[in-house]
Amino acid sequence: MAGQPTSFETMYVQHFNEEARPLAYYLAKMNGYEAAKKAFGMTKDAIIDEVKKASLRGRGGAGFPCGMKWGFIPKESPKPKYLVCNADESEPGTFKDRDIMRYTPHMLIEGMLIGSFAIGAKAGYIYIRGEYVREAKLLNEAIDEAYAKGYLGKNVLGSGHDFDLTVHRGAGAYICGEETGLLNSLEGKRGEPRVKPPFPAQAGAFGGPTIVNNVETLADIPSIITKGGEWFAKMGKLEKSGGTRLFSISGHVKKPGVYELPSGGYTLRQAIFDVCGGMLDDKKLKAVIPGGSSAPVLTADEIDVVLDVEPVMKIGSMLGSAAIMVIDEDTCMVKLIQRITKFYAHESCGQCTPCREGCKWMEDIIERILHGHGKMEDLDLLMSITDNINGKTLCALGDAAAGPVASFVKKFRSEFEAYIRGEKHA
Amino acid sequence: MAKVLSEKFYAEMKKLEPRYPTKVALLLPALHAAQDELGWLSSETMEEIGSYIGIHPAQVKEVASFYTMYNLKPVGKYHLKICTNVACCLRGAYDVVEHTEKKLGIKVGQTTPDKQFTLHEEECLGACGTAPAMMLNNDYVENLDIRKMDEVLAKLGVKG
Numbered sequence: 001m002a003g004q005p006t007s008f009e010t011m012y013v014q015h016f017n018e019e020a021r022p023l024a025y026y027l028a029k030m031n032g033y034e035a036a037k038k039a040f041g042m043t044k045d046a047i048i049d050e051v052k053k054a055s056l057r058g059r060g061g062a063g064f065p066c067g068m069k070w071g072f073i074p075k076e077s078p079k080p081k082y083l084v085c086n087a088d089e090s091e092p093g094t095f096k097d098r099d100i101m102r103y104t105p106h107m108l109i110e111g112m113l114i115g116s117f118a119i120g121a122k123a124g125y126i127y128i129r130g131e132y133v134r135e136a137k138l139l140n141e142a143i144d145e146a147y148a149k150g151y152l153g154k155n156v157l158g159s160g161h162d163f164d165l166t167v168h169r170g171a172g173a174y175i176c177g178e179e180t181g182l183l184n185s186l187e188g189k190r191g192e193p194r195v196k197p198p199f200p201a202q203a204g205a206f207g208g209p210t211i212v213n214n215v216e217t218l219a220d221i222p223s224i225i226t227k228g229g230e231w232f233a234k235m236g237k238l239e240k241s242g243g244t245r246l247f248s249i250s251g252h253v254k255k256p257g258v259y260e261l262p263s264g265g266y267t268l269r270q271a272i273f274d275v276c277g278g279m280l281d282d283k284k285l286k287a288v289i290p291g292g293s294s295a296p297v298l299t300a301d302e303i304d305v306v307l308d309v310e311p312v313m314k315i316g317s318m319l320g321s322a323a324i325m326v327i328d329e330d331t332c333m334v335k336l337i338q339r340i341t342k343f344y345a346h347e348s349c350g351q352c353t354p355c356r357e358g359c360k361w362m363e364d365i366i367e368r369i370l371h372g373h374g375k376m377e378d379l380d381l382l383m384s385i386t387d388n389i390n391g392k393t394l395c396a397l398g399d400a401a402a403g404p405v406a407s408f409v410k411k412f413r414s415e416f417e418a419y420i421r422g423e424k425h426a
Numbered sequence: 427m428a429k430v431l432s433e434k435f436y437a438e439m440k441k442l443e444p445r446y447p448t449k450v451a452l453l454l455p456a457l458h459a460a461q462d463e464l465g466w467l468s469s470e471t472m473e474e475i476g477s478y479i480g481i482h483p484a485q486v487k488e489v490a491s492f493y494t495m496y497n498l499k500p501v502g503k504y505h506l507k508i509c510t511n512v513a514c515c516l517r518g519a520y521d522v523v524e525h526t527e528k529k530l531g532i533k534v535g536q537t538t539p540d541k542q543f544t545l546h547e548e549e550c551l552g553a554c555g556t557a558p559a560m561m562l563n564n565d566y567v568e569n570l571d572i573r574k575m576d577e578v579l580a581k582l583g584v585k586g
Contacts, residue, residue, distance in 0.1 A: 080447065089552045090550065090552070091550075092511045092512050092513070092549070092550035092554070093512060093513055093550070093554050094550075094552060094554070095552045095553055095554050095555050097552075098552055098553070123445075129552065130458070130493070130495045131495070131551050131552065131561060132552065133564040133565075134564075134565070134566070164445065166442075166445040166446075168454070168455070169454065169455070169458055170454070170493070171454055171457065171458065171493035171494070171495040171496055172493050172494035172495035172496075172549075173492060173493050173494065174549065174550075185454065186451065187448065187450060187451050188448070188450035188451045188452065188453035188454060188479075188489065189450075189453075189489060190488065190489055190492040191492060191493075206447045206448060206451075248554060248555060249555070250513035250516075250517075250554035250555050250557055251512070251513055251516045251517070251554075252516060252517075256513075256554070256555040256556075256557070257555045258555060289512065293511070293512050293550075323554070325512050325513055325516065325554070327516060331516065336512070336515070336516075339510065339511070339512065339515055340512060343511060343549055343550075346549065347549070349492075
């Protein structure tokens with residue numbers, strides 16, 4: 001039977017419906033704000049230790065351990081500290097955070113309340129992509145509810161902890177999903193990534209020590225505090241990754257959608273053929289992009305990989321934001337990489353020459369191959385451009401553009417050659 | 427110079443001011459609020475925002491032009507932004523774009539002569555499980571296909 005598996009404990013999917021949104025539901029059915037009460041009785045170090053024990057890795061794409069990140073925040077700071085939620089969800093293929101924000105917004109708000117207490121921040125921002133107009137409105141309504149009941153604001157639940165939470169809308173820029181680009185955007189600037197160090201934990205938003213966490217990462221926190229880090233860690237099937245993960249699965253499958261699976265508990269094959277019910281119209285599988293459009297492509301022979309950070313990395317791709325895009329036999333891989341490359345050329349912020357020029361070059365070269373003007377040398381030229389971008393830019397956008405191109409050329413070279421020889425034409 | 431932004435705009439900004447340690451942080455919210463009111467961001471609007479925040483109009487434009495959601499030219503009453511990124515193009519977004527171009531008699535990036543419709547191709551909207559997706563002004567329309575696009579356009583008064 002295709003669909004969300006029920007053979008393990010889940011935190012999210014059973015609540016992903018409109019009825020779950022109000023505070024009343026959260027309090028009655030989800031043990032709402034009990035984790036915050038418990039956290040206020042703990043020391044800050046104890047909270048951070050619990051999150052470390054949970055092996056909670058960042059859900060935005062980098063997979064950095066959340067507890068360790070929180071531990072980087074200086075205890076004392078002359079400047080105010082901030083907790084920022086990255087709700088930009090701009091990595092193509094990713095749509096899971098939208099469900100958290102529209103169905104279970106209080107999980108995120110409570111997670112931020114606990115996180116702010118642990119790191120000593122009195123202000124927090126949810127930086128949400130500008131296109132999520134409705135989700136921003138729903139978040140604001142949930143925040144209003146929380147203020148009205150004393151879960152936000154001054155002296156929350158008598159703890160002595162003050163926390164103000166503000167929704168800040170982006171305005172259409174992929175790069176604002178990069179944490180320092182996001183911080184610049186929050187400050188009212190162009191969303192250009194910063195030179196690191198200093199890292200945000202030393203000097204982030206408005207110059208103060210700042211933690212930036214993904215929506216799902218923060219929404220995991222209340223469960224970790226209530227049920228314990230060990231419980232969370234055990235939900236994951238591999239040592240370093242705890243919890244379940246929300247997978248955004250799209251493309252040519254029968255049942256696309258958001259699915260909650262244990263970290264490292266499923267192979268890509270199971271996700272496509274068991275969870276999503278197999279290929280749309282029973283076509284043959286050709287390729288999969290396993291972690292958002294920045295992830296190098298996998299062929300149909302590579303889908304027995306376990307879905308977790310290390311296994312996917314080991315075969316030369318990345319799990320990223322756990323956004324899986326499934327591609328069938330009828331898809332032209334040259335046209336597809338043209339579309340992906342066009343995206344990165346459009347979204348490059350322009351600060352770093354290798355990315356700004358390289359992305360545009362790759363786009364132009366793929367374009368000319370598609371239109372019958374390519375040469376065989378162009379394929380080597382493309383590979384050489386990817387080498388000249390990789391690792392040579394301030395942020396990961398350059399690598400994100402280069403990785404897919406290199407993987408498409410390597411794994412689907414014959415399709416490019418067919419265009420170059422004039423056997424195919426766009 | 428006469429003000430172009432309303433009292434409501436200034437009231438909204440006043441409410442937001444205490445939320446940020448700097449006034450410049452109000453720039454993105456101000457641009458959004460202004461665009462909601464006026465439909466696009468003219469030079470006059472950006473000048474007024476600059477003088478409210480206390481920055482040079484060139485700084486306002488520098489920021490506004492970085493982000494694709496800010497309209498620096500007037501757009502039609504109905505602004506259609508169809509996502510053609512990976513998940514949407516796998517599910518037939520380009521057929522929908524082509525059909526919409528024919529139906530409206532304009533190309534991507536153009537506005538109909540009666541100023542009713544502007545059509546754009548959009549980057550990933552984060553609605554890939556219900557692809558293809560588009561924005562119609564501030565709302566999402568998902569699981570698009572040619573038939574659904576025809577229904578949407580019919581409701582907005584496009585015949586045939």
